[in-house]
Amino acid sequence: MRGRFITLEGIDGAGKSSHVQFIADQVRERGVHVIDTREPGGTRVGEDVRKIVLHEPMGVRAEAYLMFGARSEHVTKVIEPALAAGEWVICDRFIDSTYAYQCGGHGLPRATFDALVKALEPAPVPDATFLFDVDPALAAERQQGQQRTPDRFEREKTDFFRRVRGAYLERARDEPARIRVIDASGSFEQVRARLEAALAPVLA
Ligand SMILES: Nc1ncnc2c1ncn2[C@@H]1O[C@H](COP(=O)(O)OP(=O)(O)O)[C@@H](O)[C@H]1O
Numbered sequence: 001m002r003g004r005f006i007t008l009e010g011i012d013g014a015g016k017s018s019h020v021q022f023i024a025d026q027v028r029e030r031g032v033h034v035i036d037t038r039e040p041g042g043t044r045v046g047e048d049v050r051k052i053v054l055h056e057p058m059g060v061r062a063e064a065y066l067m068f069g070a071r072s073e074h075v076t077k078v079i080e081p082a083l084a085a086g087e088w089v090i091c092d093r094f095i096d097s098t099y100a101y102q103c104g105g106h107g108l109p110r111a112t113f114d115a116l117v118k119a120l121e122p123a124p125v126p127d128a129t130f131l132f133d134v135d136p137a138l139a140a141e142r143q144q145g146q147q148r149t150p151d152r153f154e155r156e157k158t159d160f161f162r163r164v165r166g167a168y169l170e171r172a173r174d175e176p177a178r179i180r181v182i183d184a185s186g187s188f189e190q191v192r193a194r195l196e197a198a199l200a201p202v203l204a
């Protein structure tokens with residue numbers, strides 16, 4: 001029986017990474033093997049690409065090609081083999097991030113994005129995507145606490161994240177069966193409770 005593919009999405013600081021392990025544990029509790037991974041990254045090549053694309057200045061096309069290059073390795077070497085073996089995959093960011101950040105944020109033409117998605121085929125489509133939706137100002141506040149130097153994207157201004165958020169919500173309107181919007185404002189506990197409620201039917 002093929003495994004299920006769950007992705008987490010949202011602007012930087014939405015709080016999504018804080019829930020990856022929780023989701024993986026919920027799946028494990030049902031006796032299912034699960035791996036958690038992330039993009040850009042997930043493989044040696046992907047993690048090397050991550051260092052470049054998060055820190056080197058470049059044009060939006062190069063950004064998009066690098067994200068899809070890393071993704072190609074990730075899908076063929078990690079995600080698809082795990083799903084085929086019946087394991088579930090929890091992935092922190094996937095193709096929706098490219099639409100939101102490169103198209104919504106940096107103006108990549110939609111036709112270029114669609115061509116990259118096509119070139120990646122056959123790629124697994126997530127069975128469920130949890131979009132952690134939050135106001136960019138609140139997300140920026142949450143990032144304040146973080147010690148490490150912000151990457152190229154985290155240094156963007158609020159209007160960039162407004163565009164990214166808008167693109168995510170557009171995706172969610174286009175694919176309501178796949179993308180569950182989680183209101184990520186409020187306390188950690190409140191967000192966790194909303195996630196649990198949205199997760200229940202996916203784990204059933
Ligand atoms: N609901 C919340 N309220 C306040 N701070 C939060 C909340 N959720 C996460 N955080 C904190 O915000 C920061 C960003 O969280 P993280 O999960 O890394 O976000 P993302 O992966 O979406 O960028 C972390 O310091 C985390 O502890």
Ligand SMILES: Cc1cn([C@H]2C[C@H](O)[C@@H](COP(=O)(O)OP(=O)(O)O)O2)c(=O)[nH]c1=O
Nearest residue numbers: 012039040067093094097098101102153154
């Ligand atoms: C997967 C992906 C990520 N990104 C961006 C979103 C994030 O700002 C960054 C990945 O960082 P992120 O996943 O937020 O990791 P961390 O929480 O450790 O910073 O890359 C894209 O622009 N396009 C993509 O296709």
